[in-house]
Amino acid sequence: GVEVCLEKPLKDTDGGTKLDLPAGKSTIQGEEALSFLRNRHGLKNESDLDRIGMQQKFVASMLRRLKEDTLSSPSKMLDVADAATKSLTVDQGIGSASKLLTLARELGKIDLKNITLMTLPVVDNPDEPTPVTVVPNPEKAPQVFSMLQDDVSFTEVKKQQKKAKDKQAALLNGPRAEASAVQVDVRNGGGPQGAAGETVAWLQSSAGVSRSANQGNAPAKVARTRLVYAPAQADQARELADLMGLPAAALKPSAKAGGEGPMTLTLGPDFKKAGVPVATPRKVDVPQSRADEKMCKG
Known part of the structure; x- marks a missing residue:
């Protein structure tokens, strides 16, 4: 199960699996968790972006649970890896329980504060009289892509700061x-x-x-x-x-x-105009869900 936290009760009777969660902490799994991840009713604007935000918080909470409870137990790790290979279609490189176990051990070496999830910054589509879709934010989206291309950490990891002093x-x-x-x-x-x-x-x-x-x-x-x-x-x-x-x-x-x-x-395409720096930013102001931050603060 994965712990989630809601500011207000969440109820959805439209789907095949009914979703009825109270405000505050809940631990969900199986079909209920799937319904939670698919749901967007009762979330701010009830949009796909709101749903993505909840999915990110769920994944962050799941990673924290794996790190704190599962990765330290070989038997639990094997159960998760076995279930994953039966439920997912994956690349041959990780297509067996043993290979997933190796991946899990590598994941266990990563500090939770260095695992972050974010949504590409967007703005309302300017070509629509009444915006119903979005397009990449012309200012922030290129900064995110530039940081990804240059392997700049979004969590300001100390190792990344040291890496900046490399040969290049x-x-x-x-x-x-x-x-x-x-x-x-x-x-x-x-x-x-x-x-x-x-x-x-x-x-x-x-x-x-x-x-x-x-x-x-x-x-x-x-x-x-x-x-x-x-x-x-x-x-x-x-x-x-x-x-x-x-x-x-x-x-x-x-x-x-x-x-x-x-x-x-x-x-190249990263060039905007003369007088505007091409250099990759060291940080960008984009909301993030970090695996070390619990959904419920209490």
């Missing part, structure tokens, strides 16, 4: 060239239309990078914005990274020697 991040350490000495060709590899030209105009007029040139569209699209440079141009790369707010992950040292020619900056 070290590329930003060192002297900077003067902006007037920076040579760079700018290409658009998936950014907004006209981004290369607008970026060059901004670099020349606002950032002092007079030796920048617009090279139009890149031969192929890139997944993320990147700056390719020769080892001898590292000081120029760091200066341009500062000016444009490029993350360490965007810096790509090339094997070519010398560095007489310009660097190549290819703008």
Whole structure:
């Protein structure tokens, strides 16, 4: 069973399994738990998003129960793994009770405070006169995706803070060239239309990078914005990274020697516009359900 907590009674007689839970703590399992997870009646706006929030709290509570009660007992773990393989269709990599046990042991090493669940930030669909659907929040959703892509912890784990001092991040350490000495060709590899030209105009007029040139569209699209440079141009790369707010992950040292020619900056889909940093945020203001937080505070 999994403990849930309700601010007010929850009653649903529409489904096949009747749901009738009081306010406060309840321990649910089986068909009742399934009905609870499917239900959205009596929840704020009675929307799918409200239901998702309750499902996340349930999963967080279930993980806490597994961690505190089940993972320490080999027999209980085997029962859960056996039930899971009979109830779920899973990848062959974890398609047996023994493999699920191995996964469970790994889960047991994770601190509950470092397990968090969240919903992609959304806003009402602006294309609908009366919004009935939602679309990704144009400001916060890209931040969430960026943090996921760069493996930035949403729970500010100390190990993650230490990880930031890795070899890639070290590329930003060192002297900077003067902006007037920076040579760079700018290409658009998936950014907004006209981004290369607008970026060059901004670099020349606002950032002092007079030796920048617009090279139009890149031969192929890139997944993320990147700056390719020769080892001898590292000081120029760091200066341009500062000016444009490029993350360490965007810096790509090339094997070519010398560095007489310009660097190549290819703008990707993570690029919004000149003057807006591309660097991944370290945190984002999005509601989360954490496995170490009990639904009932008492």
